[in-house]
Amino acid sequence: MSSHQLKSHLANLLVVDDTPDNLRLLSTMLSDKGYKVRGVINGDMALKAARSTPPDLILLDITMPQMNGYEVCQHLKADGRTSGIPVIFLSALDRVLDKVKAFAVGGVDYITKPFHLEEVLARVENQLTIQRLQKKLHEQNARLQESEAKEREKAQELELALQQLQNAQAQLIQSEKMSSLGNVVAGVAHEINNPISFIKGNLSPVREYTEDLLRLVQLYAEDFPNPTAAIQEQLEAIDFTFLRNDLPKLIASMSIGADRIGEIVQSLRNFSRLDESDLKAVDIHEGLESTLMILQHRLKAEADQTIIKVVKEYEALPTIECFAGRMNQVFMNVLTNAIDALQSPKRWGNDVDDSRSIPTITICTKLLSDFQVGIYITDNGPGITEDIQQRIFEPFFTTKEVGKGKGLGLSISYAIVVGEHGGQLRCLSVPAQGATLAIEIPIDHSKKRFYKEDLVGL
Ligand SMILES: Nc1ncnc2c1ncn2[C@@H]1O[C@H](COP(=O)(O)OP(=O)(O)OP(=O)(O)O)[C@@H](O)[C@H]1O
Ligand SMILES: [Mg+2]
Incomplete structure (x- = not known):
């Protein structure tokens, strides 16, 4: 059987x-x-x-x-x-x-x-066999489905792990980039700082001495209107009239150049966090106001400049424990960018007559929870396209013409908001409608770690 x-x-x-x-x-x-x-x-x-x-x-x-x-x-x-x-x-x-x-x-x-009994037996046997085979098939199917589900679950877990790994790696690369860049920049800034300060320091005596010497030559010319042949020859050889005009211009442009280098060095020093000050509980609104005051000259009307309206929507906020000077630096960078955007020809090129869009910066502050505040700075400028949004926090990334932007403002701000304060700095923008820079920081600095997890994937 x-x-x-x-x-x-x-x-x-x-x-x-x-x-x-x-x-x-x-x-x-x-x-x-x-x-x-x-x-x-x-x-x-x-x-x-x-x-x-x-x-x-x-x-x-x-x-x-x-x-x-x-x-x-x-x-x-x-x-x-x-x-x-x-x-x-x-x-x-x-x-x-x-x-x-x-x-x-x-x-x-x-x-x-x-x-016939034989027929009944045969048919019964037949059906039982079919049923048994079907049962087996079902079981195998179920087992297959189960193992398939398990495989799928495993694949999902792996994918998640991979994603986490990639995020961690991106963060690591970012912080590594930041810190090595910070060191290099700190070194460069330090090395340049001394020579540039004595160039800057010496430029005004040079200007004075030059003026003195030119005045002296002037006096000689007045007292001895008939120079000797040798002097006359030299005056012509050096094209004295041109030189007298050009020398102060040269010095002026050297002075502008030196100032510019000074600004760059200052930015680099900020970037590398050399000027870190103390942690203090401060009123964020005060910081915003003082930054606006410093920027006043760029907001009010001048002959060739558009007036920029500033709308403030401040919510009552507790004092925030932060590095106040550094946070002001963030406000300064973000507000400067907004002003630049509102004054860029891109915005006013086509719709100068569009009275709907008075160039406006809106500063909005919000108490997000017992732990966090948000500062949102919005402009109705040209906005930021998706591909540029991906890059704005990169050091030295700029779309501004040479000499106008160093591409450091937002990368410094990112280091300050995210690195130093454990907050978040994000950019939201609808191209052609404007941009919002969202700064979100913890109220209590000691709780900053609490928010670190949220930064994965930023
Ligand atoms: N509000 C904004 N509207 C449009 N584009 C912006 C805005 N804010 C930033 N950007 C873009 O992000 C880029 C990087 O900004 P970031 O402040 O880092 O550098 P920058 O302003 O070019 O130079 P720097 O701030 O060093 O003088 C800018 O060049 C600009 O393209
Ligand atoms: Mg900037």
Whole structure:
């Protein structure tokens, strides 16, 4: 006996027939073959038996009083507990329509009475084998789905881990870049600072000495209107008239150059945090106001400059523990950028007459929670395109013409807001409508670590 036969012979069968002789005959024959057989004589009993202990297969007579086989089968199929049990109909009805109906209500096979025992056995065996194979297939499917789900979960976990790794790496690179750049910049700034201060310091004596010497030559010329031939020759050789005019201009432009180098050095010193001052609880609004005052000359009207309106929407804020000077530097950088944007030809090139858009800077402060405040500086300038937004915090990234921007303002601000204060600095912009720089910092500096997690992916 093969193992599959062994299993089949242990199968549980339910035989339903209202003719006791039939029932007995079938039950005996199937029991003899090793099946466990229960016999019932009507539909109700069949449903009860099937529900209490679901059999592996049901042999179901069609013609029965009260509930016929079709109805029994429909009930079985409608109930989740019994819908999977294969039903073989047994009937003396021999018309094609009867058979079709048997299959339509969910039967898997049909045996015509009077039946041959061998045929019944073969068909029962057949259905049991099909059922067993189906079960196996289901199990394998379920296992496959389960392992597929697990794989998918694993892949998702891996993807997440990879993303976290990439974020961590980006942060690491960023902070590494910042700190090595900071060191280089600090060194350069320090080295340049001395020579540039003595160039700057010496320029005004040079200007005075030059003026003195030129005055002296002037006096000689007045007192000795007829120079010797040698002097006359020299005056012509050096083109004295040109020289006298040009020398003060040269010195003036050297002085502008030296001032510019001085400003750059100052920016570099700020950037490398050489001028770190103390942590203090301060009124952020005061910082904003003093920064606006320093920038006043760029906000009010001059012959060729547009007036910039400043709208303040200040909320009552507690004092904020921060490096006040450094935060002012951030305000200065962001406000300067907004002013630059509002005065850029890009904005006023096309819509000079557009009275809707008076150049405006809106400064908005908000208490975000018990722990955090936000300062939002918005301009209605040309805005910042997506690809430029990606780069504005990079050191030395600028879109301004040579000599106008060093590209340090926002990278310094980023280092101050994020690095020194554990806050966030973000840029929101709809090109052609303006830009907002959002500065969000903790109220209590000692809690700054709390916000570090939020920075991942910034
Ligand atoms: N409000 C703004 N509107 C439009 N573009 C802006 C705005 N703020 C910043 N940007 C863009 O970001 C760039 C980088 O700004 P950042 O302040 O770092 O450098 P910069 O202003 O060019 O030079 P620096 O501030 O060193 O003088 C700017 O060149 C500009 O393209
Ligand atoms: Mg700037």
